[in-house]
Amino acid sequence: MAAADDKYDIRMFAPDDVYFSRGSGGVFQGVIDGTTYDELEVYRAFPFLYTTQYISVRNTKGEELGIIPDIAELYEESAKELEKELQLRYFIPRVTRVDSVKQKSGLWMWELQTHLGSTRMVMRNLHEHLQYPGGGRVILMDISGKRCEIADWQALDAHSRKQLEEVL
Amino acid sequence: MSIQDQLPEQLRKRLAEDPLFGAKADLLHDGRFGEQWLAITEHEVSVWQQDHTQLLKLKISELKDARAVGAVGGGTLLADTGKGPVVLARYTSAQSSIFGFAAKLLGAMAKKEERPVVSERDFPRYCQNCGNPLSEGTQICQICTRNGKVAARMLRYTKPYKLQLAATAVLLIATTLVELVPPYLTKVLIDDVLGPKDVGSTLMLVILGLGATMLLMSVMQTIRGLIGVWVGSKLMGDLRKDVYSSLMRLSLAFFDRRQTSQFIGRVNSDSEAMRQFMTDGVVFMSAEMLRVVAIFIIMFGLDWQLTLYAILPVPVMVAVSMTIWPKIGRRWYHQWRSIFRLNTLVGDSLQGIRVVKAFGRERDEMARYNEANVELVRRNIRMEGLWSFMFPAFAFIAGLGTLLIWYNGGNKVLSGEIQLGVLMALISYLGMLFGPLQWISQMISWASNAMAAAHRVFEIMDTPSEVPDVRNPEPIGVIKGDVAFDSVTYGYEKHHPVLKNVSLHVKAGEMVGLVGHSGAGKSTFINLICRFYDTDEGAILIDGTDLRSISQVDLRKQIGVVLQETFLFDGTIAENIAYSKPDATPLEIMRAAKIANAHDFIVRLPDGYDTRVGERGHKLSGGEKQRVAIARAIIHDPRILILDEATASVDTETERQIQEAISRLVKGRTTFAIAHRLSTLRNADRLVVLERGKIVEVGTHEQLLEKEDGVYRKLVDAQKELSKIKGVEG
Structure with missing residues (x-):
């Protein structure tokens, strides 16, 4: 607990400090520095830039226990649970195919296939609902707050690219 | 809209009792898109998969509490049981409100408290024809009615x-x-x-x-x-x-x-x-x-x-x-x-x-x-x-x-x-x-x-206004100034509440100081009184009338604001003072300025009250602007006064002058004041200490100081430390 002495320093977890698992009720939990928590919350510090690095682990009160520098360094089981939890907490389906993008009476309708199933997004315009964090990445947000992500739009199939070319 | 209507007939038949609540979640437990049904009856909570196989059944008596945990793009409905928390349903953010309600209902049932009443705001609304979400405050579907006309x-x-x-x-x-x-x-x-x-x-x-x-x-x-x-x-x-x-x-x-x-x-x-x-x-x-x-x-x-x-x-x-x-x-x-x-x-x-x-x-x-x-x-x-x-x-x-x-x-x-x-x-x-x-x-x-x-x-x-006026606003006339917060929850982003379940009753004429660390929710608190935003849950009452049923014009007539960042419009000082009362006479303007300790410096200006201020006019100092703003609030003669860090950016002497002006201003008005310098709040009848969006302490300066481990006491001590350091530096 050396680093915890200075509360203005960021605590970085080593793989041995943490063990994550899932409770019988389906809730993310774990043992951190020997203490058992039956519910933990995880946050991405850089949700756009580093999706698998700098994961903030917090208790239910929202107090930070520490930061996981990189999921890849964790033991396999912990890493698997953490990844799963992140996917649940950051519900951002990855678009695998763009079926169509249509403008209908002032609203943009996107029919999408994602790695979590098919969905439809509704946007009021393009300039406020699309974000380009860099590279070929595009974050889509619809009016209800739902999000989807295109990892690299140029890597999608020809049909999807054709749909996107007109709007990006 | 009855809340159990949505439940399919087949599922309803399997319930032992009539359902109190039923809803379709749009995600599966593993986070994939799909459908799951949740039903709450007097004694049980049940969850079914899309093919109507039962996934989960909990007795209400097993529950200790229930929570809707917001995440990015979606959320989870959790039930706290004796054996740890259990995931009931996952959903995308389109359904946050309805599962938020489910959490409140379950929580109240588990704790045997009064159950929440459904309001229309709790339901995501979809167009009957095309199933697309409707925007808030309207029943007209953009897609169906506006046929590109x-x-x-x-x-x-x-x-x-x-x-x-x-x-x-x-x-x-x-x-x-x-x-x-x-x-x-x-x-x-x-x-x-x-x-x-x-x-x-x-x-x-x-x-x-x-x-x-x-x-x-x-x-x-x-x-x-x-x-x-x-x-x-x-x-x-x-x-x-x-x-x-x-x-x-x-x-x-x-x-x-x-x-x-x-x-x-x-x-x-x-x-x-x-x-x-x-x-x-x-x-x-x-x-x-x-x-x-x-x-x-x-x-x-x-x-x-x-x-x-x-x-x-x-x-x-x-x-x-x-x-x-x-x-x-x-x-x-x-x-x-x-x-x-x-x-x-x-x-x-x-x-x-x-x-x-x-x-x-x-x-x-x-x-x-x-x-x-x-x-x-x-x-x-x-x-x-x-x-x-x-x-x-x-x-x-x-x-x-x-x-x-x-x-x-x-x-x-x-x-x-x-x-x-x-x-x-x-x-x-x-x-x-x-x-x-x-x-x-x-x-x-x-x-x-x-x-x-x-x-x-x-x-x-x-774009509909997010704080719509009701059709037949209640005439409030001149109010007394009673302000009550009734379990108010609000967040700028819905899934991230800044104020959580805040209740407070302020009597007419009382001065309340709001204290807390930055980000504790002080500014949000007063933004809600002004009705810049509507509460997500709970209500704010003025003289017993819900803010939402008062027309905003009437409301703003009763509220005066002095903010940390004073904004003066392009125009003369006189025009700026008379902003809220354009027909004010020169005498009224001067009186207001006098009370605000601004009269003297204004008259000394070469152009007096006709000095142009604002973007391309005379540059007033921070303290001078502040006093003009106070005069603006005085001439408005509000029943409720809001001071947000009104003295934050000025030196001690100017602060004294402004303090003086403020103490004249607050007389007989319900006042909410925020100040980082706690000494500013000496005159307050009560201090309300906010921490992480919750009220943690309420009392007078003395009462709060007596609390050994109190939040307020810590704040005061910290400021004393700081002023000592400043004294040394000075």
Whole structure:
């Protein structure tokens, strides 16, 4: 607990400090520095830039226990649970195919296939609902707050690219 | 809407009791898209999968609490049981509100508290026809009802100017017909005068006729132009007014989420684009159409066979226009977005010019600008390039038609089938015909530009205010000033509440100091009193009346605000003081300034109360501005007064003066004050300590100091430390 002495320093977890698992009720939990928590919350510090690095682990009160520098360094089981939890907490389906993008009476309708199933997004315009964090990445947000992500739009199939070319 | 209606019949039959609540979650437990059903009865919670197999069943008696845990893009409904938390359902953010309600209901049942009442706000609302989400505050589905009738809606703006437009139309028809006369006279000239070498008076007559038509045309064009300008400017004014008033009507939350500099461009350039379409565009289009029809009739009359040749290129031209139309629309939008980005960039960096200079980031700003600039240049070239292609292409295709007529017509003249004059007339009519056809492309550009602008403008107009006024607001008259918070929860983002379940009752005339770390929710607290935002849960009552049922005009009349960042409008000091009461007499203004300790310094200014302040006027110091703002609040004579860090940015002496002014101001009014310097709140009747959006302590200064481990005490101690350090430094 050396680093915890200075509360203005960021605590970085080593793989041995943490063990994550899932409770019988389906809730993310774990043992951190020997203490058992039956519910933990995880946050991405850089949700756009580093999706698998700098994961903030917090208790239910929202107090930070520490930061996981990189999921890849964790033991396999912990890493698997953490990844799963992140996917649940950051519900951002990855678009695998763009079926169509249509403008209908002032609203943009996107029919999408994602790695979590098919969905439809509704946007009021393009300039406020699309974000380009860099590279070929595009974050889509619809009016209800739902999000989807295109990892690299140029890597999608020809049909999807054709749909996107007109709007990006 | 009954809450169990949504549950499928089959599932309902499996329940032992009538369900209290049923809802469909749009995610599966593993986070994939799918459907799951949740039902709550008096004794049980059940969850079924899409194929109606039971996934989960919990007894209410096992529950300790239930929570809706918000995440990014979705959330989870959790039940706390004796054996740890259990996931009941996962959902996307479209359903946050309904599962938020489920959590409250379950929590209340588990803890045997009073159960929450369903309000319409708890349900995500979908259009009955198309299943798309409805925006808040409206029952009208954007997709189903607004069938792209943007153009019709735009043209409705011309309604008040029906008469003028009718006159323009009549003139238009007349000019068009008159324009057709000269080629015909030319034909007469060639065939009947020059050809037969008729040296009579016909030459003079024809020339006179030509002259008269020219004069007539000029006069009519002038009148048409004048009417056009008049109607156009009026229209433009109407549009701008509407856009601006819709902007003013929108709630603060709308502006929080957007960069405000974009709206400057929107108000002006978008309404200009729409105006151009409505006046020039529509008038021009109808004129050209009319001309085309008339020319065809005359040409057919002269020689129908040759006319057929002339028509040959027309389908080609129409086809080209049709294929290019959608392309142009998209490129316009791209170009607009680039311009928009550029404008925002300039707006942002100029607003923050101090920061830019202070950190020496001019180069980076220039680079950022340059990047956007290059992008715009590229778009411009693409757009204009399309243009430069369109015009010559159209001219060429049109030229082909002329060639056909020259060849066939020439043969006919040589063989004596038609007279030379007829050929000449046909050629000049043809020239006139292709003019309008070329204009089709210009029309396309106008129309698509205007449509895009109209979409954006109507978007602003159609955005419902997030703090709508009720239809029949309760008249409150002059209020006493009782303010009650009744378990209020609010977050700027719904899934991230800043205030959590806050309850507080403030008696009329009481002064309450709000204390807490930054981000504790103090400013949110007062924003809610002003009703800049509506509570997500719970209610705020003034004299026992819900804020939401009071009209905002009435409410704001009763509330006065002095903020940390004083904003003075462009105008004189007197105008700024009288901002909330434009009919205030000079005496009233001076009285208010006197109470605010501002009178003396104002009078000493060379221009006194007529000193121009604001962006390009006299620069007042922070403390002086603050006192003007206090005078503004005094003249408003509100029953409820809000002071948000009113003395944060001034020195001690000025603070004393402002303090003095404030103590005069708060007398007899319900006051909410925020201050970082706790000494400022000495006069408060009660202090309310907020931490992480919750009220943790309430009491007088002395009472709170007595608490050994209290939050307030810690704050006071910390400030004492700090002032000691400052004393040493000083």
